[in-house]
Amino acid sequence: MFRALAHCAVNVARASRPTVTQRVITPSLVVCAQRNASGGGVMSDEEFDSRWVEFFSKQDIDDWELRKGVNTLIGYDLVPEPRIIVAILQACRRLNDSASAVRVLEVIKSKSGPRAKEIYPYVLQEIQPTLDELGIKTPEQLGLA
Amino acid sequence: MYCWHGGSVVKNTTKKGRTMAHQLMRAVPRLVARRAFSTSLARAGGGAGGMPAWQVNPRNVYEDRPDFPMPNVPYVSELSDAQKALKAKEAGDWKSLSDEELKELYRLKFHKTLAEAEAPTGEWKTVVGGTSLIIALTFVLYIIQKKYAMPAMPETCNYEWQEAMMKKQLQMRNNPVEGLASKWDYENNKWK
Numbered sequence: 001m002f003r004a005l006a007h008c009a010v011n012v013a014r015a016s017r018p019t020v021t022q023r024v025i026t027p028s029l030v031v032c033a034q035r036n037a038s039g040g041g042v043m044s045d046e047e048f049d050s051r052w053v054e055f056f057s058k059q060d061i062d063d064w065e066l067r068k069g070v071n072t073l074i075g076y077d078l079v080p081e082p083r084i085i086v087a088i089l090q091a092c093r094r095l096n097d098s099a100s101a102v103r104v105l106e107v108i109k110s111k112s113g114p115r116a117k118e119i120y121p122y123v124l125q126e127i128q129p130t131l132d133e134l135g136i137k138t139p140e141q142l143g144l145a
Numbered sequence: 146m147y148c149w150h151g152g153s154v155v156k157n158t159t160k161k162g163r164t165m166a167h168q169l170m171r172a173v174p175r176l177v178a179r180r181a182f183s184t185s186l187a188r189a190g191g192g193a194g195g196m197p198a199w200q201v202n203p204r205n206v207y208e209d210r211p212d213f214p215m216p217n218v219p220y221v222s223e224l225s226d227a228q229k230a231l232k233a234k235e236a237g238d239w240k241s242l243s244d245e246e247l248k249e250l251y252r253l254k255f256h257k258t259l260a261e262a263e264a265p266t267g268e269w270k271t272v273v274g275g276t277s278l279i280i281a282l283t284f285v286l287y288i289i290q291k292k293y294a295m296p297a298m299p300e301t302c303n304y305e306w307q308e309a310m311m312k313k314q315l316q317m318r319n320n321p322v323e324g325l326a327s328k329w330d331y332e333n334n335k336w337k
Contacts, residue, residue: 067215074214096236098247099254100215106259107214135239142248144258 049081056087059094066091070104079111079119082126089127093134101136102144109139209255209262220256228253 043051055069070088073080080088085108092101105124112119124131124138131138207216224232228249234242235250242250251258300306311325318326330337 067217070215071213075212093239096232097254098235098239098242099251102247102251103214103255103259107211110211110214110259110263135242137244137247139258139260142244142251144248144251144260 049084052080052084053087056084056091058091061091061094063095063097066095066097066100070100070107074107074111079108079123082123085123085127086130089130089134089136092136098136101134102139102142105136106139106144207256209257209259211259211263214259219254221253224253 052069052073056066058065066088073084085104088104089101092098092104108123109116109120112123130136205217207218207220209216221228231246231250232253234246239247301310314325315329321327328337329335
């Protein structure tokens, strides 16, 4: 999971998956609990991810909600989990919006900031099945990067 | 040019104690809603949907921003027939769309990619160049006015006068401990 990368002490190496046929990228992930500046309850990372996946998984999502969701999500200090990205791409498919799908991929790269070379290929690797299934091409493949 | 809708104006004039101006003020919102008012500003139609530019919600203006990647409006909203056909094709399987079609769909919805939007513009060269030009102009103007417009400097600013002033200061032992006279060697008549 990706959280405030600058100030965490624990490095967790992710186990490589035997099913990936191409080069397996195993970034060293930095994990820490999400802190709440208002001093209220802390949401765990899993709950955060699940809520966002649930938000984008709404079957009759409309394009305002998609835009609102994406714009809000990228306002947080994190790169969204691949499963959230998958939910966003599937929402784009329901809305027949291929342009937004490409935009989302660009945004992931932008959000990765200085570590884009590690994070972006990893995210693409994780969401490749969805990209293949829906027929979405990456900005690099389209020459739009 | 104002077009009056006869009906609602007549209704308001029968109330007692109300001036014409007051009745006008009350009637205006109703008339505007029924588009009975037709002002030249509205016809100019700067904004979307024929609205004047000052009425368009600023949130609905297209802008490429990395922190707001999905603007509220698409870049191109009036589509030609070919573009509409492409949009209809988008409703089907995306694998059937070629790269060019996908690119065109992207450019319909968005103006620049995020990478293009963040790319350096070279504006700094204009700024530095323009500023340097203005400063250089300032120097030129100063030289011109010094040579032609400003009066001569007083005599007291020339070198001999300054020398004589300093000699006077040494003679009166100005700042003998830490300042000027302390640096002068009085026996040998030279600087220390």
